[in-house]
Amino acid sequence: MPRIVIGSFTPSVLLDVADRAGRLRERGLEVEEVPVTSSPAQFRSLIDEELDVALTSPDNVLAYRFNPLNPLGEVADVRIVAAVDRGMGLGLYGRPGTTAADLVGARVGVDVATSGFALALYALADSLGVARDQYELVQLGSTPRRLEALLAGSCTATMLNAGNELVAEQHGCVRLASGAEQLSPYLGTVVAVAGTARTEEARLLADALLETAREIVSGGLDDEVTESAARRLDLDDDLARRYLARLRDPRDGLVPDGDVDHGSLVKLVRLRTTYLPTPSDDGGDVLDAALEADSGLVSRHG
Incomplete structure (x- = not known):
């Protein structure tokens, strides 16, 4: 049975429920989920094959695939396999x-100043009329931290997000x-890989997560989700039920078809x-290439 190591910022309730419901076993997968401290650490481990799969922000995949000025100072063949959620209360x-x-x-905390959630923070602060140069950024690592x-x-x-906001x-x-x-x-979250060695296992993992997501969104697995949220995220009964409702919210909850x-x-x-x-050499931005049909950013099934 293939064993894959998955790196995540916040313990994944969806992964836990998929495992307990037998969805991983049905696909011949054994998984180990390990916590990561920051997005640079996650992608360093992914590129170095210490991690097989990342549950991560798609912005991280953009940065480490296309921008040589990312925190690791190198681009890599990292790609998205499937979408998981739309931010989970971000x-x-x-x-x-x-x-x-x-x-x-004020002191405003970020993972690192160049991460996807940091960029989202700048946009949300702007929406409140507070510009980027009006607050002090402090780099504090992953969301639980x-x-x-x-x-x-x-x-x-x-x-x-991801239950941390409920505790707050x-x-x-x-x-x-x-x-x-x-x-x-x-x-908010995608399944991502580096290279092609673990693409098939990542697709099987995504299939298991998406089957579980569809069942949750359709009204099933209430007890399994609330038990997992209470155990993995240390939520009380009320917050665990709110977490379940968040998963089902079409605006920022699960993406049951996995479509990017x-x-x-x-x-x-x-x-x-x-x-x-x-800036790129052609006068645009290095990220413009990400939107081209042949960019390779998304690993399509088949």
């Missing part, structure tokens, strides 16, 4: 009582701006070319 969250005006001069920093007062605001709200933190409202269409739609790719590319432009 939003700009502030400490209790924070308003948009409080962002001016940023949640800890927000609750500890190490930053005034940060981007949260339970502690009185406020959502200052919503990704679903400001960034749509958007993709063109509109979302355009949004991701425009975020990067707006906030982190990298």
Whole structure:
């Protein structure tokens, strides 16, 4: 039975439910999920074959495939196999009582300043009338780490999603701006690989996740999802039910067909070319190539 190592920022409830429901075993897969501390660390491990598959932001795939100025300083044959979700509650969250005006001069937490969620943060702050040069960026790593920093007062605001935002709200933190409202269409998580050695296993994994996603969206697996959310994300019963509702939300929940739609790719590319432009030799941007039909960004089935 093929064993694949999957790197994720926040423990994946969808992966856990797919495993417990037998969807992975049906496809002959054995998986090990390991936490990653940041997007550069995740892609370093993916490129070095320490990870077989990444559950990651599609913006990371854009950066490490097309932009030689990414944090690793090299481009690689990384590609998207399938879409998983549309952000899972992605939003700009502030400490209790924070308003948009409080962002001016504040410490705002990001994974790294060039990550996809950082670019989304810049756009959401702009929507509140707060420009990029009006707050101090602090690099705090993965989403769970940023949640800890927000609750500890190490930053005034940060981007949260995937259940972390629910915990923040339970502690009185406020959502200052919503990704679903400001960034749509958007993709939050995809299945990604480096090279072709593990493409078939990644496709089998994506098939298992998507079958599970369709069952969840259709109204099934309630108990399995809420139990997994409580166990893996340390959510109480109420938050676990809210997490289940989030999975089913068509605006920022699961993508049951796994389609990497063109509109979302355009949004991701425009975020990067707006906030982190990298001119190409032909006068455009290096990310423009990502939208070409033969870019190789998405590994199509068949």
